[in-house]
Amino acid sequence: MTNENNALAKGSTIEIEIESLAFGGQGIARHEGLTIFVDNAVPGQVLSCEITKLKKRFAFAKRLEVVTHSKEEATPFCEHFGTCGGCLHQDIDYKSQTYWKGRQVSDTLARIGKISQETEGMGKDTLGSPLETGYRNRMNFSFQGYGDELTVGFKKRGSETEVVSVGTCPLLPESCKNIPAMVQSYCSKSKYGTYRHGKGGYWRKLVVRVSHESGKIMIHVITAPSKTHSAIKGLEELLFAEIPDLKTFAHSTRIGRPDIAAGERLISLKGEPFITETLKKSDGTPVSYKISPNAFFQTNSAGAEVLFQNCLDMAAPAASDVVYDLFCGSGGIGMFMASSVKKVIGFELSKETVLSARENAELNKIENCQYITANLADKDGIPVELPKPDVIVLDPPRSGVPAPTLARILSMAPEKIIYVSCNPSTLARDAERLEGKYTLTKFSSVDMFPHTAHIECIALLTRHDKS
Numbered sequence: 001m002t003n004e005n006n007a008l009a010k011g012s013t014i015e016i017e018i019e020s021l022a023f024g025g026q027g028i029a030r031h032e033g034l035t036i037f038v039d040n041a042v043p044g045q046v047l048s049c050e051i052t053k054l055k056k057r058f059a060f061a062k063r064l065e066v067v068t069h070s071k072e073e074a075t076p077f078c079e080h081f082g083t084c085g086g087c088l089h090q091d092i093d094y095k096s097q098t099y100w101k102g103r104q105v106s107d108t109l110a111r112i113g114k115i116s117q118e119t120e121g122m123g124k125d126t127l128g129s130p131l132e133t134g135y136r137n138r139m140n141f142s143f144q145g146y147g148d149e150l151t152v153g154f155k156k157r158g159s160e161t162e163v164v165s166v167g168t169c170p171l172l173p174e175s176c177k178n179i180p181a182m183v184q185s186y187c188s189k190s191k192y193g194t195y196r197h198g199k200g201g202y203w204r205k206l207v208v209r210v211s212h213e214s215g216k217i218m219i220h221v222i223t224a225p226s227k228t229h230s231a232i233k234g235l236e237e238l239l240f241a242e243i244p245d246l247k248t249f250a251h252s253t254r255i256g257r258p259d260i261a262a263g264e265r266l267i268s269l270k271g272e273p274f275i276t277e278t279l280k281k282s283d284g285t286p287v288s289y290k291i292s293p294n295a296f297f298q299t300n301s302a303g304a305e306v307l308f309q310n311c312l313d314m315a316a317p318a319a320s321d322v323v324y325d326l327f328c329g330s331g332g333i334g335m336f337m338a339s340s341v342k343k344v345i346g347f348e349l350s351k352e353t354v355l356s357a358r359e360n361a362e363l364n365k366i367e368n369c370q371y372i373t374a375n376l377a378d379k380d381g382i383p384v385e386l387p388k389p390d391v392i393v394l395d396p397p398r399s400g401v402p403a404p405t406l407a408r409i410l411s412m413a414p415e416k417i418i419y420v421s422c423n424p425s426t427l428a429r430d431a432e433r434l435e436g437k438y439t440l441t442k443f444s445s446v447d448m449f450p451h452t453a454h455i456e457c458i459a460l461l462t463r464h465d466k467s
């Protein structure tokens with residue numbers, strides 16, 4: 001029942017039209033001065049909703065039914081859409097997803113960082129991923145339960161603990177299709193259950209990685225530590241027998257509480273110690289990366305080509321430039337730039353990742369890249385004796401660039417900063433902190449994660465204070 005003439009209350013039913021999509025994926029509607037946020041909504045839909053939370057200026061509402069459909073709707077391609085927490089937007093046409101993501105990042109930069117909407121690239125659609133499905137080269141699966149009830153899949157939408165059995169995921173290439181179901185079937189017959197902190201159990205995470213270049217597959221199983229790991233051997237044999245492209249099977253243990261897909265101790269590795277992914281620059285030059293079981297690598301290979309090429313194009317470095325690649329991971333962006341500049345110096349917290357960056361440079365016969373293990377949250381994270389940078393590439397975690405590194409950047413004062421970010425809020429905050437010397441002059445974003453709410457931003461900051 002519509003309740004348009006009366007003041008709204010929690011529990012009221014209301015008919016509203018969804019105007020836009022907020023960063024994070026909720027639909028936005030307006031009603032008598034109130035901004036109303038609705039889950040599972042597509043812009044253009046008229047929905048009958050129930051108010052679930054009411055504040056002075058905004059409210060949250062639950063979608064009850066679609067009154068009028070939107071032109072932006074699409075038919076979800078996965079039977080688990082809606083229950084699985086992985087995808088949020090399969091019901092929105094892909095072109096519309098890139099339109100709304102572009103608006104979300106521009107609005108966030110304007111609101112938090114006071115970036116002018118006139119700035120080059122602001123308000124543009126997010127650059128679409130070359131692949132809309134099958135785009136991932138890595139997928140992490142969770143476990144839940146024990147015996148016949150054991151489930152391998154993704155966290156249920158809206159839940160931190162409940163796991164939905166997915167059997168397969170269309171965001172992974174076809175060759176990996178049956179892996180979660182095979183692992184679920186095997187583990188449910190084992191005498192072990194899912195690990196729960198303080199409660200025992202064994203199975204923790206399943207990580208499937210696949211090279212889009214060679215098709216080679218790596219499976220990494222993470223368990224709790226145990227006196228015997230007898231169950232792993234059988235799983236390893238089964239998967240090698242069933243999956244022709246499986247080249248690496250790794251087993252690690254993890255004691256740490258955070259429920260993340262990273263092993264702490266490698267127990268066994270069968271097959272090749274890494275798989276290799278090759279990305280191509282726009283001029284066709286290949287750059288290859290070794291991916292070991294715990295290494296960070298961008299999860300959308302074709303999207304990474306777009307992202308890295310955009311970083312290179314925006315930086316437009318001179319052949320004499322020294323580039324600092326801060327938060328460099330295993331060398332992703334800097335190695336794309338190496339042949340265009342004099343030197344690249346990469347800084348990264350994880351020793352293991354620094355080793356893989358060095359191996360990647362060797363693999364590509366790149367001799368002008370140097371990699372340093374450094375904690376960029378420390379004020380001495382960047383040694384003073386290094387050659388001064390002309391360009392700094394920043395690709396920090398979601399929390400943004402730590403204050404000591406922002407201070408060092410301001411004192412080193414490179415000509416240009418390329419800031420890559422998966423979080424427009426911290427990008428906007430840091431751009432504001434740098435504004436004494438830098439102006440955000442160009443902006444772009446790349447959709448590395450179609451059908452989810454995630455976005456990858458690239459900003460060029462140029463030095464305006466040349467003193």
Ligand SMILES: C[S@@+](CC[C@H](N)C(=O)[O-])C[C@H]1O[C@@H](n2cnc3c(N)ncnc32)[C@H](O)[C@@H]1O
Binds near residue numbers: 297331396
């Ligand atoms: C988003 S990833 C960037 C990866 C890389 N640019 C690429 O495309 O492959 C962020 C990286 O920052 C590193 N990192 C996180 N905190 C750090 C810190 N305090 N100091 C240095 N590196 C850090 C992480 O280990 C991770 O490799």
